[in-house]
Amino acid sequence: MNNEYILSLIQQDKRVDERKFDEYRKIIIETNVSKNAEGSARCKIGDTEVIVGVKMNVGEPYPDSPDEGTIIVTAELSPIASPLFELGPPGSQATELARIVDRGIRESKAIDFKKLCVKEGEKIWMVFIDIYPLNDDGNLIDASVLATLTALKHAKFPKIENDKVLFGECSDKKLPLNKTPVTFTFGKIGDKILLDLNSKEESVIDSRLSVSVFEGNIHAMQKGGDKAISPEDVEKMVDIAIKKEKELRSMIK
Amino acid sequence: MASYDKRFSGRKFDDMREIEAKVGIIKRADGSALFKIGDTIAIAAVYGPRELHPRFLQNPETGILRCNYDMTSFSVPERKRPGPNRRGVEISLVTEKALLPVMELKQFANSVVDVFIEIVQANAGTRCAGISAAALALAHAGIPMKDLVAAISVGKVGGKVLIDLDKEEEDVEDATDIPIAMTGRKNEITLLQLDGNLTKKELVEAMKLAKQGCEKINKIQQKALKDAYKSEVE
Amino acid sequence: MTKLLVKEHEIVVPGQELAEGMDFLPSIGTYRDQDNIVSSKLGIISVNKNIIKVIPLTGRYIPKIDDVVIGRVVEIGFYGWSVDIGSAYPATLSIRDTTEFIDKGENLTKYYDYGDTIAAGVVRVARYNSIDITTKGPGLRKLIGGKVIEVTPSKVPRLIGKQGSMISMIKDASGCNILVGQNGRVWIKGTSLEKENLVTNTIMKIEQESHIDGLTDKIKNLLEKENKNGKL
Numbered sequence: 159m160n161n162e163y164i165l166s167l168i169q170q171d172k173r174v175d176e177r178k179f180d181e182y183r184k185i186i187i188e189t190n191v192s193k194n195a196e197g198s199a200r201c202k203i204g205d206t207e208v209i210v211g212v213k214m215n216v217g218e219p220y221p222d223s224p225d226e227g228t229i230i231v232t233a234e235l236s237p238i239a240s241p242l243f244e245l246g247p248p249g250s251q252a253t254e255l256a257r258i259v260d261r262g263i264r265e266s267k268a269i270d271f272k273k274l275c276v277k278e279g280e281k282i283w284m285v286f287i288d289i290y291p292l293n294d295d296g297n298l299i300d301a302s303v304l305a306t307l308t309a310l311k312h313a314k315f316p317k318i319e320n321d322k323v324l325f326g327e328c329s330d331k332k333l334p335l336n337k338t339p340v341t342f343t344f345g346k347i348g349d350k351i352l353l354d355l356n357s358k359e360e361s362v363i364d365s366r367l368s369v370s371v372f373e374g375n376i377h378a379m380q381k382g383g384d385k386a387i388s389p390e391d392v393e394k395m396v397d398i399a400i401k402k403e404k405e406l407r408s409m410i411k
Numbered sequence: 412m413a414s415y416d417k418r419f420s421g422r423k424f425d426d427m428r429e430i431e432a433k434v435g436i437i438k439r440a441d442g443s444a445l446f447k448i449g450d451t452i453a454i455a456a457v458y459g460p461r462e463l464h465p466r467f468l469q470n471p472e473t474g475i476l477r478c479n480y481d482m483t484s485f486s487v488p489e490r491k492r493p494g495p496n497r498r499g500v501e502i503s504l505v506t507e508k509a510l511l512p513v514m515e516l517k518q519f520a521n522s523v524v525d526v527f528i529e530i531v532q533a534n535a536g537t538r539c540a541g542i543s544a545a546a547l548a549l550a551h552a553g554i555p556m557k558d559l560v561a562a563i564s565v566g567k568v569g570g571k572v573l574i575d576l577d578k579e580e581e582d583v584e585d586a587t588d589i590p591i592a593m594t595g596r597k598n599e600i601t602l603l604q605l606d607g608n609l610t611k612k613e614l615v616e617a618m619k620l621a622k623q624g625c626e627k628i629n630k631i632q633q634k635a636l637k638d639a640y641k642s643e644v645e
Numbered sequence: 646m647t648k649l650l651v652k653e654h655e656i657v658v659p660g661q662e663l664a665e666g667m668d669f670l671p672s673i674g675t676y677r678d679q680d681n682i683v684s685s686k687l688g689i690i691s692v693n694k695n696i697i698k699v700i701p702l703t704g705r706y707i708p709k710i711d712d713v714v715i716g717r718v719v720e721i722g723f724y725g726w727s728v729d730i731g732s733a734y735p736a737t738l739s740i741r742d743t744t745e746f747i748d749k750g751e752n753l754t755k756y757y758d759y760g761d762t763i764a765a766g767v768v769r770v771a772r773y774n775s776i777d778i779t780t781k782g783p784g785l786r787k788l789i790g791g792k793v794i795e796v797t798p799s800k801v802p803r804l805i806g807k808q809g810s811m812i813s814m815i816k817d818a819s820g821c822n823i824l825v826g827q828n829g830r831v832w833i834k835g836t837s838l839e840k841e842n843l844v845t846n847t848i849m850k851i852e853q854e855s856h857i858d859g860l861t862d863k864i865k866n867l868l869e870k871e872n873k874n875g876k877l
Contacts, residue, residue: 160791205439515685521772522774
């Protein structure tokens, strides 16, 4: 409820659930939660819960990259997860979420797209990553990234026979994921910087910055929110992300 | 197919797959439930009674029930594009009709009780699992109901009348699939659909099987609701 | 033949038969179907002489006349305010129902602004979407500072306790200002975050274990322990 209450606490360097500003809620990740997917995972951060499924199919490559496969990331913000979500085609929040997850993987080259080639110029693998939040209590972005990376890490190619995919039958070949770049989503409230905001905290932020890192390198960023941030703010956030990277990455089994 | 003497899964003809039911799995919702039967997993969340928009949908005499059935893209072997499709729209409608007869919404004028069903893993019987999950979620949300509703598929495969078809059986040529929903106390039918070819005798046999199955499911639903609060007593 | 089929404090579900025969009377959470009384809610049995009630364990707030509720101003019109009290539709507070004397045409935000928390009384429930509230009455007013938490409305009687015994115990132990609304919203204002959190945690515990016997003693011991630990 009370926004003023949350704000007054934060000015005193306190959070309602008594976490530190750079502390995540309890993270639980499960693998293989949906059998018909080639890879799947569920990630819980506190009460926020996201389920991700990886499905693969073959298709034609883009003309300018005849030997490369693709990833297609979609997020469905079903009203199941929050009274604030409505039925309908993906709006800006769903689209932004999908694109942030996409960039984290694409820009870090976590998947070598050339390894997704079946027959150059003719057939490549398309990797569909579909994100379904089941309960929104804030920080859908980080939960979605963790679930996505876990699902990809355990994903296996479906069997192929005569260039046709045998849906429902998995091969032993694992999807080539060579990096797990995690995302840290920061919220700025007044002049305070917090990590892993729950939904009540999210409703009072001035600005938001998501940072995707792998081994000290920054691969993607996305700023959200209505107010501006300073370069110093950005540096502070990046420092925290790089410092905590290993710890967060270790949650991915 | 010649004759179906033994089911692919080895089950008896009147055996349902293993069932798991739990409530309270989605914290933000007013009520929620998980219903798993074999490899089919349905999650339901209830929000309401709450304000109904657009206004022209409001009914000054009663609250309304609104159901939405959706399958995740990865719930099936061949990816389903996210978002609604015609099958989902139809199932949303019959789900609503399956639950409405037991709902008591007269005191919630101009409001809506929203039920959202998500199938996260599919192996036949999804609309029935969705209805069983939805009934649980509605009770969990404290919406007044005359009774619970349980749903199961019965049918005929290879000439044999049986209960709870799995995907393999559904795909058999000339299989008949009959999703049925029944109220717990009086065994009245609130959902009945049929795809296939059945004699009246076979239909009667199938409905008997459905009654037995729904009674078992009703007991499991009752336990799931009571267990959620019993554990706090211990 | 008249027969009670359930025990006091038993947890029952919709469709469960509670009694046979015409001697019993159905009250809240139940309905009569010919000779039987049946539950329409997930809740706990309460039998008083021959009246059977099912006290719901879950469910949103359903407004009743004379309830004291805690709400939040969501809209301001010419003649009053729309206040969210946790039922499906906001309640209406009109300027003639305020404790302050307000002239027509005055700037209403002076009195209650968007987002303000108020303690109000329910004066009229015409239909589910037409609820009138008032701030005329003892203790009814704008609530300044503090925080508001939510519990299931059906747990409120347990939280308050017999003649306020439970809630008084918590107030005394924590020194906090606490106001419990029938709509499940609780306003807590203390002199420190620790005290407010102690009250919050205690209330959450009561919500979870509301139907267990001996809860009052359990809470009493808990509060005494916190006192000893010097947390207060």
